Amino acid sequence: MMKSQKQPVSVLVVIYSDALEVLLLERADVPGYWQSVTGSRDGAELMRDTAVREVAEETGLQCSQYQLEDWQQQNSYEIYPQWRHRYPPDTTHNTEHVFGLRLPEAIPVKLSAREHLNQRWLPWREAADCVFSPSNREAILQLPERFHHG
Numbered sequence: 001m002m003k004s005q006k007q008p009v010s011v012l013v014v015i016y017s018d019a020l021e022v023l024l025l026e027r028a029d030v031p032g033y034w035q036s037v038t039g040s041r042d043g044a045e046l047m048r049d050t051a052v053r054e055v056a057e058e059t060g061l062q063c064s065q066y067q068l069e070d071w072q073q074q075n076s077y078e079i080y081p082q083w084r085h086r087y088p089p090d091t092t093h094n095t096e097h098v099f100g101l102r103l104p105e106a107i108p109v110k111l112s113a114r115e116h117l118n119q120r121w122l123p124w125r126e127a128a129d130c131v132f133s134p135s136n137r138e139a140i141l142q143l144p145e146r147f148h149h150g
Contacts, residue, residue, distance in 0.1 A: 006040040006086045008079065008094045011051045013037040013068075014139050015059065015101045020147060022127035022140055023109065025058060026118040034120075034130045036139070038096075047097040055101060059119075060110030067102040071146065074098070075135040098139050100146060 014036045015023040024034040039054035041047065048070060052063045075096045079087060087094075106121035122130060128140040 005088050008091050010040045010096050012096050013051050013099045017106045020124045021106045021121045025116040033132045051099045069100045071098040
C-alpha cells in the first residue's frame with residue numbers, strides 16, 4: 001500500500017529542560033543528521049495536535065504531562081530535493097510551525113527505531129551547532145529568551 005503524500009505543513013518541537021538542555025534525535029534515513037522533533041500535519045488536525053502526536057510517536061513523551069507552548073512562529077523553507085518525492089508534485093516549500101516542550105529535567109526517551117537512531121541531550125548552544133536545519137538552529141538559539149520571558 002502506498003503511503004499518502006505529506007502535506008507541506010509541519011511542526012518543529014524543541015524539547016528542552018529547565019537547565020536549557022535540548023533533546024536531539026539522529027535521523028535514521030540520514031545518519032549524522034540531528035534534529036528536534038518534526039513532522040507533517042495529518043488531515044485537518046490542528047497544529048498543536050500535530051505537535052502532540054509527533055512528540056508521542058518520536059519520543060514516547062506525553063505532552064499533557066509537560067508544558068507545550070506554541071511559539072507563534074512560522075518558517076517557510078525550501079524542501080530538500082531528496083525529500084520532495086514525499087510531497088504532492090511541484091511542491092517545493094514547506095511551512096513549519098514552531099513549538100517548545102519544557103521538561104523539568106533531561107530524561108531518556110523511547111525512540112521510534114524507524115525514524116531515529118540515537119538521542120542526546122546537549123546544552124542549548126551545542127545543540128544549535130549540531131542540528132542540520134537552519135530553522136531548527138534558530139529556534140534553539142531563541143531558548144534563553146523564551147525561557148526567561150515564558
